Amino acid sequence: MTYVHPRNHAGIYHYDELDRQFVRERVEQFRFQVERRLKGELSEDEFKPLRLMNGLYLQLHAYMLRIAIPYGTLASHQLRGLSEIARRYDKGYGHFTTRQNLQLNWIKLEDTPDILGKLAEIDMHAIQTSGNCVRNVTTDQFAGAAPDEVVDPRVYAEILRQWTTIHPEFTFLPRKFKIAISASGEADRAAVRVHDIGLVVKKNAEGETGFEVYVGGGLGRTPFIAPKTRGWLPEEDLIAYIEAVLRVYNQAGRRDNAFKARIKILVHETKLDKFIALVEDEFARIRGPKFRLDSAIVEAIRSHFAPPPFEELPPASDLAVRRRADDAAFDAWVRTNVRDHKAPGHASVTISLKPAGGVPGDISSEQMDAVADLADRHSFGEIRVTHEQNLVLAHVKQDDLYALWQALSAVGLATANAGLIGDIIACPGLDYCSLANARSIPIAQALSERFADPAKQAEIGDLKIKISGCINACGHHHVGAIGILGVDKKGEEFYQITVGGNAELDASIGDILGPALTADEAVDAVERIVDRYLERRQPGERFLATLARLGQAPFKETAYAAD
Amino acid sequence: MALKAITANRLRDGAVVWLGQKGDWVERIDAAATYDEAGAAAALAQAQQDEARNLVVAIYTLDVEILDGAPSPLRTKERIRALGPSVRADVGKQADPIARAAA
Numbered sequence: 001m002t003y004v005h006p007r008n009h010a011g012i013y014h015y016d017e018l019d020r021q022f023v024r025e026r027v028e029q030f031r032f033q034v035e036r037r038l039k040g041e042l043s044e045d046e047f048k049p050l051r052l053m054n055g056l057y058l059q060l061h062a063y064m065l066r067i068a069i070p071y072g073t074l075a076s077h078q079l080r081g082l083s084e085i086a087r088r089y090d091k092g093y094g095h096f097t098t099r100q101n102l103q104l105n106w107i108k109l110e111d112t113p114d115i116l117g118k119l120a121e122i123d124m125h126a127i128q129t130s131g132n133c134v135r136n137v138t139t140d141q142f143a144g145a146a147p148d149e150v151v152d153p154r155v156y157a158e159i160l161r162q163w164t165t166i167h168p169e170f171t172f173l174p175r176k177f178k179i180a181i182s183a184s185g186e187a188d189r190a191a192v193r194v195h196d197i198g199l200v201v202k203k204n205a206e207g208e209t210g211f212e213v214y215v216g217g218g219l220g221r222t223p224f225i226a227p228k229t230r231g232w233l234p235e236e237d238l239i240a241y242i243e244a245v246l247r248v249y250n251q252a253g254r255r256d257n258a259f260k261a262r263i264k265i266l267v268h269e270t271k272l273d274k275f276i277a278l279v280e281d282e283f284a285r286i287r288g289p290k291f292r293l294d295s296a297i298v299e300a301i302r303s304h305f306a307p308p309p310f311e312e313l314p315p316a317s318d319l320a321v322r323r324r325a326d327d328a329a330f331d332a333w334v335r336t337n338v339r340d341h342k343a344p345g346h347a348s349v350t351i352s353l354k355p356a357g358g359v360p361g362d363i364s365s366e367q368m369d370a371v372a373d374l375a376d377r378h379s380f381g382e383i384r385v386t387h388e389q390n391l392v393l394a395h396v397k398q399d400d401l402y403a404l405w406q407a408l409s410a411v412g413l414a415t416a417n418a419g420l421i422g423d424i425i426a427c428p429g430l431d432y433c434s435l436a437n438a439r440s441i442p443i444a445q446a447l448s449e450r451f452a453d454p455a456k457q458a459e460i461g462d463l464k465i466k467i468s469g470c471i472n473a474c475g476h477h478h479v480g481a482i483g484i485l486g487v488d489k490k491g492e493e494f495y496q497i498t499v500g501g502n503a504e505l506d507a508s509i510g511d512i513l514g515p516a517l518t519a520d521e522a523v524d525a526v527e528r529i530v531d532r533y534l535e536r537r538q539p540g541e542r543f544l545a546t547l548a549r550l551g552q553a554p555f556k557e558t559a560y561a562a563d
Numbered sequence: 564m565a566l567k568a569i570t571a572n573r574l575r576d577g578a579v580v581w582l583g584q585k586g587d588w589v590e591r592i593d594a595a596a597t598y599d600e601a602g603a604a605a606a607l608a609q610a611q612q613d614e615a616r617n618l619v620v621a622i623y624t625l626d627v628e629i630l631d632g633a634p635s636p637l638r639t640k641e642r643i644r645a646l647g648p649s650v651r652a653d654v655g656k657q658a659d660p661i662a663r664a665a666a
Binding site for chain 1: 572574575576577578579614616617620621637638639640643644647648649650651654655
């Protein structure tokens with residue numbers, strides 16, 4: 001049998017020489033810019049936009065480097081490379097974000113060119129992770145594996161990545177621009193309706209691939225759920241339509257006020273019908289050979305994401321069934337963290353980065369190395385990053401699940417809470433972020449400890465808590481079933497609770513429950529809200545349905561009840 | 564009016580620093596100079612020359628009080644900046660042996 005290195009099957013886009021040359025040139029360009037800055041030949045005002053274009057922010061404690069992980073997909077050697085960078089140039093850990101990227105919090109400016117050089121060696125970079133450009137295109141973490149997938153969305157994410165990277169028209173947009181793609185109209189796992197453009201891959205009656213398009217979603221200071229602008233966009237028109245949307249935004253979006261510069265404000269102020277008409281006019285004008293997405297190009301990109309060589313297996317593993325019967329902890333983990341796979345006898349595994357009392361999305365270099373090794377052993381050398389700040393091994397044989405679970409347990413990565421109340425999204429908050437008003441992480445830690453009991457979590461079921469440390473809403477609090485927003489009141493941290501948010505295709509923005517609370521009060525209030533839900537729900541009823549049936553009053557009453 | 568100190572990030576490595584009593588940039592807030600309102604404005608103007616000399620970036624004043632003989636920030640954000648993340652005692656200035664010994 002010919003040995004094939006697992007990374008050859010990893011569903012990543014493999015750079016060609018042109019890609020490599022471009023990234024290497026950008027590294028050397030930035031090295032020269034850093035040298036000039038340190039010598040004083042560039043002022044901070046001149047240098048700041050240059051460092052931001054390379055993902056380097058100045059944060060609360062030091063520089064922070066945001067590394068792009070295209071559509072959240074990594075090969076094992078790339079994760080090892082990130083681990084090594086974190087160990088050598090940072091403090092041995094990193095933080096996965098809701099944009100499926102990795103942030104390192106303790107970076108030195110003088111080291112950054114070398115770090116970018118190391119990234120280039122593993123076909124990675126930090127370009128367009130900041131600035132008013134098209135950011136990392138995000139997508140479904142189960143791409144290529146989910147039974148409900150219509151077409152692999154990574155193909156289109158990669159096409160859009162290539163189209164928008166250093167595109168001169170899109171380098172100085174009015175504000176940043178985020179695109180997400182859902183693999184299925186049945187279950188949106190990419191939160192497409194809170195993005196500037198959300199695409200849902202679909203097929204028409206003739207079996208042709210196309211997209212449903214949503215434009216103008218976003219969170220932050222003024223949250224909007226994106227309205228649908230097109231029910232059907234043929235695959236060949238993807239580039240032309242995205243180009244048309246971006247051109248309308250580039251021309252008509254506001255540049256006089258950063259708080260009103262996102263496309264969601266343009267769509268809202270222009271009114272949807274008129275906005276659609278503007279886009280359709282531009283789309284009709286530019287539609288043609290130059291912007292047509294050639295099917296040959298699609299197929300060439302698709303070849304990078306070819307399914308790995310799955311073994312032919314029976315649909316269910318007898319071994320896994322026996323292990324589940326013998327080991328309750330393993331059984332609990334399978335119930336929460338393991339999903340069906342389109343290939344018989346396989347499964348997709350969510351590696352929770354949300355241990356009770358832990359920091360959501362944080363991972364140590366040692367854990368990164370362990371996950372990379374396990375990906376090589378069990379999932380064709382490929383790892384996914386989810387927008388919910390977890391990792392996924394997408395293609396695991398069910399026969400291997402027990403061994404995988406044991407290995408994850410040994411490195412503290414087998415928390416059985418994926419999709420449950422302990423699986424909390426939280427931004428870095430005031431512990432790391434210079435924009436934050438309040439800490440997010442300690443609230444997440446207190447809540448994950450409060451709800452640590454697996455039986456309690458299972459009883460509660462699907463109830464998502466999302467926490468942001470400021471109104472920029474990096475922790476997606478607006479779309480949490482229970483959302484928590486940190487606010488500053490005269491230098492002290494307070495927390496505003498919202499209920500009723502939802503990031504799926506039937507997305508909704510949560511409503512504020514009442515006055516802001518102290519940290520301890522907020523944690524107690526959330527527990528009482530959950531208890532009230534358990535008391536009042538009907539059999540099988542999700543929190544959002546109970547809330548819709550009963551209204552806010554019983555939850556508000558208990559949240560603000562005196563102890 | 565609260566006492567003031569002056570802080571910045573060192574350009575080369577981004578480290579949080581405070582203006583010290585000798586006009587140098589120190590890595591511990593314990594060693595920071597403090598000023599009244601008028602003194603802070605003058606010291607800030609002087610410190611901004613170090614920004615022009617590319618030693619530091621993002622200079623600003625912060626409110627402090629004297630606790631146990633050393634400046635201590637009034638606001639949570641500045642306290643976290645002076646120590647490190649509240650959720651990771653093993654990183655940041657708080658992880659330094661000097662800070663631990665003093666704690």
